[in-house]
Every structure is written in C-alpha cells, then in structure tokens.
Amino acid sequence: MSSDICNFILLGAISAATNALLLVVLGFLFRSLILHLLSKNIESYKAILEKELESFKIKLQHDKDREIEMLRKDLEMKALEHEIRFSKLHDRRAVIIAEFYAKFIEAYYSAGEFLNSIGYEGQPSKEKLGEKTYKQIREMDRYFNLNRLYFDEALCGKIGDVIEGIFDPTIKFILALQEEKETGGEHRAINEWIISLKAYQEKVPEIKRLIEDEFRKILGVKSS
Template sequence: MDVKWIEFFTELGVTTAGQILVFIAIGFFGKKLFEFFFNASIEIKKAELNTELENFKQNLSSEAQNHKLELDKNLESHKSLLSQASQENQIRFSKLHSDRAEIVKNLYSKLVTMEKSMNSFMAPFQAAGDIPLEEKRRIAANDGNDFSDYFDSNEIFFNENTCSIINSINENFEKAFNEFTAISPGQPNAQNEILRMHKSMNAYYDILNKKVVELKSKLKADFRDTLGVK
C-alpha cells in the first residue's frame, strides 16, 4: 500500500490491518452503493422524461387532431358558402339571361314589324284597294317610334357593338323615312316631282332594302351569339 494512504489512515485513527480492510470495504461498497443509487436515480429520471415526452406527444397529437377537425369544419363551411354564392350567382345570371332573351325577342319582333310597315309605305308600286298612303305613313312612323323607344328603354342589356348596329339601323330608317316624305307628291312642280321620285327610290332601294338589310343581318348574327344559338 502506498505510504501516503497509510499516513491518511493513521491520521483517521485507523492503525491495524483489520481496521484498514474494514475501512476499505466500507469505502468500496459505499462507492458501489452510491453508483447504484445514482444509476437508479438516472433511470427513474429517464423514465419520468420518457413519460413526459409521451404525454407531450399525445397532447400534441390530440391538439393537431383538434386543429385538423376545426380546419376541416371551417373548410366545409367555406365550401358551403362558396357553393351557395355560386348558386345565387347562377340564379341571377339565369334570370338576367332570361330577361335579356325576352328583350332580344321583343326588339327583333319590333324591328321586323317596322321593316314591313316601312316597306309597305315606301313601295314604288302600291296595290289597288290598299289602305291610303297617309295611313301607311302613320303606321310606319308609329312602328319606328315603338322600336326606337323600346331600344332606348332596354339599351343597358346590350353591348356596345350591338348598340352601334341598332343605332345605325335606326338612323337609316329615319333617313329613308325623311327622304321619302320630304316632298309631297301632290306638288305641281315637275322638277320637284323628279326629285321626289329620286329620293323615294333612294330611300326604298339603297337605304331600306340594302343598308338596312345588311345591318339587320349583322344584328341577327349578334343576337344569336348573345343567346348562344349556333
């Protein structure tokens, strides 16, 4: 044994070999006992930490599941609101399309009526026994005003291109009507009669049966596109 250890035991009052052995045994077993309790304490702490970790994982998983359920619930709620909004928009669009289709039908019907009365009034050859020309003039004027007023009241339903075509039709009908009625056929002046005939022919053939027909064809194509008719 090292001299220093002997001196150490002597200072502690341990002088005999038996006492030294006992002291060494106590120290050895005390160390082992300390290590045992220290290791046991570590294992207990590890077990506690593992338990806390598992509890934390379970709580975290539970919270995540709750959040997922809440998100799913909110998502379904938003889907329902979006679906409802989509249905409402679809209903409004369907109603708007239905109203627009009705207006298109009525406006085109008034256009055809105006075209017929204008043609009847401006025809170069009037059938025998037909209603008086002045009555035809009155009917044509009323039909023209009816068409124009109906369009003015519902112009909001049509796009700019459609409005441009309809305005051109209106302008040409008015021009034809005004040129045809500008000079009364009863005037005795031969030059005026020739001028009247020229204007009436221009009104009937060039405007009413050419320009208006072309514009009417464009309007039909535009209306069919609006209504989705191929």
C-alpha cells in the same frame, strides 16, 4: 502492545475502506435508481407528449377539413348565386331581344310597304302608312335606348345603324310627300322616293341579318 496498535490501525483502515466501498456502492445504486426513475419519467413524459402531439394533429386536421368544407360551401353558394343572377340576366335579355325584335320587324315591314311603289287594293294612303311607320320607328328607337345596357357596344352600333337605315329614308319620303301635298312638288317626291327606297333596300337587309346573327348568339341559337 505494539502488535495490538498495529492490529487496531489495520482494522480501522479496513473498516474505513469497507465504509468507503459501501458508500461507493450505495452511491452507484442510488445513481442507478435515480437514472432509472428519470428514464421512466422521461419515457412517460415522451409518451404524454406524443399523445398530445397526435391529438393536436387530429384537431388540426379536423379544423382544416372543417374550414375547407366551409370554404367549399361558401364557394358553392356564391357560384349558385352567380348562376341565378346570370340566369335571370339571360332571361331578361331574352325578353328584351324578343320584344325589340318584334318592334323592329313591324317597323321594317311597315317602312318597306310605305316605300314600295306597288300597292294593293284597300291599302291605306301613303300619308297613313308614313304616320304608322314613323310611330313604329319611334317606339322601336325608344325601347332600344331604354334597354341598351343589355347589349354590347358593337351590337348597339349595329342596332343604331339599322334604326337610322329605316328612319332616314322614311322621314325624307314623308317630308317629300308633305311638300308635294302643300306645293304640288310631285317631281321632288318621286326623286326622294327613288333615293329612299334604294337606301332602304341596300342598307337595311344586311344590317338586319347581322343583328339577327348576334341575337342568336346571345340566345344560344345556332344559325342555319
């Protein structure tokens, strides 16, 4: 009886130990299975994330390239617009320079003819030459003032000097001739003519040369 009880207890203990061991093994296997499944899920999720990251990088690069291209086109368009405006401005300045220079040369030579003591056969009277020169100077001066924004301040100063250099001796000689005609003051007219001619010859040619040099620079023409 005692032996049977001992055997029963032993069998129970063995059974309990076996069940416990089985539970441990099953727990280990279940844990391994869970870890395996989790590992597979993590690898799968990692692959998905890497794929999404690569897609994002590609999209980001595409967006960056597109924005750079748009910026490049915008800059090219602005550069072209600036070039067109600058080209039109340069063309406009070239026209103004040509027209002003033509008026300037006409006034310059008319004043020279008016102030010169050496005449020629068929030459208009001094009064006629004076009127012609005065009119041309006024036209030149008006044209310059209407378009002076196309020239820098330094060039405007030189042009103003040359207009003054032509106008002052011309108008003084005109007034002296008028006084001579009205009062017979021939002596004053001769003196004024000498002073005016000297001022014209000394001042105007040098300023004329400086202005011509400036015009050539603006137009891109090399000086000799």
